[in-house]
Amino acid sequence: MSILINIIYLLSISLFIFGLKFLSSPRTARKGNILSMLAMFIAVMVTLLDRQIIDFVYIIAGILIGGLIGTIAAKKVQMTAMPQMVAVFNAFGGIASALVVIAQYLRYPNQVDLNNAVTIPITLFIGMLTFTGSMMAFAKLQELMRGAPITFSGQKTLNFMLHLAILVLIVLFILDPGTNRMQLLLLILFLAGLVGITLVLPIGGADMPVVVALLNSYSGLAAAASGFVIHNYILIVSGAIVGASGLILTNLMCKAMNRSLMNVLFAAVGQESDAVATAGKKSVTRYTPVDAAMILENAQSVIIVPGYGLAVAQAQYALQDMVELLQKNGTTVLYAIHPVAGRMPGHMNVLLAEANVPYDLLKDMEEINDEFQTTDVVLVAGANDVINPAAREKGNPLSGMPILQVDQAQSIIIIKRSLSPGFAGVDNELFYDQKTMMVFGDAKEMLLKIGTNLKKE
């Protein structure tokens, strides 16, 4: 590897770092992404100078095909489908790293030194598990298969045995004199694929944000690992940064749900049998959209708590139309975004930004929790577990989960189809609170009705 190429790689790495630094503010974020693109472009161009490359046919064909598919996917994807898209891209990153490493082995099957004897099987393991795990996550998110956790007896034992078997195979690979290595690699590949599947099978829909973030981390680590195999520093650095990024997000998501990673991966929370409604005994205050409009008109300050149900109903546009009318009326409106409001970290912000909500009105949980006390009306649409005061009590699945302090506001309007509990299966006391007005119905329809009633003024 020539020195020139490595120096230019260093330039690329620096640009990646600046690109990510610019992501710390929404004002500079777009510039940052463009810097990262530039970094990638430079890295690819300078690699083509490598003297090992003698044939450009497959390279050009590969880039054209991949570029075309990538462009179409990026232009067509719905913002609600971002988690699926990221899952698929994670899968592709993982399989690409695995393919690179197998191909590298095939090029020099007789020149595997100790370093490579260790790193080749490990990279294959991470890459393949990222691939199948991400494809499973995609299938669940896209609802190609049941989103609920799928469990069977002996699942943990199977998982343990798979990992043990892979460990043994890796050791065998390292010790092998070179006669059975290809067979060992194929076995590792197969078992790693199974690990990916069994990793995601028992994970429920509500926990998907954690898994997508974790697999994001793995796809970075797979790239870094393949960098160890082909002695390429830009792969190591970029992969490590992505790995770190995914880990941070995984950790944040776990904290927001008050769960440990182990609990998310193995506890299979959210099975259908968990969700038993105990509603029906207590009385609720039932309001029509006309009443709700009147309450909102008289409010000085309103906080809106959007949940994923809102986005599923594509109601964020109706919501924004309604909010604009309130703002013309002189009402201050803010949005309270819980970290797990969407289907992936930060998802709800993107969905609202798409509906033209200015980003300075989007407040995360820590920013807004103190404001509820001084707010006249909180309007909740499509959120449930993240506002459930039961989280402050002990002895239920929500205990200890950080929630939006909605119950501290003067009055609360909740738009919901029924009184059924959320993913966690815990009844929400807030529905029966005296200061809560329940507006029963489809979120979009109800928001439109509230909007038209505001317009009459």
Place this chain on the structure above:
Amino acid sequence: MTGTIIVSIYIFVLAIFAGFELITRVPPLLHTPLMSGANAISGITVVGALIIAGAGDSNLSTILGFLAIVFATINVVGGFLVTDRMLEMFKKEGQKK
């Protein structure tokens, strides 16, 4: 050879620290674009794939390298473009049409 692997490990660990510092500064507001952008960066594997597909060593390794280029390029191009599409939607109050 042990020298290179040690250097690689140093670089890897330091890059993880740098990554932690950089990413903790990204506000929750931008976590989705962060993920898709980081995703595109992990497509850097394309660099390794290019050399393998272009070296013309054996048919099998060339084909595997070609497939790796296709997958990694989808990751890179799709990831960056969709991130740009999202970031374009983030506007401050008053900046909206």
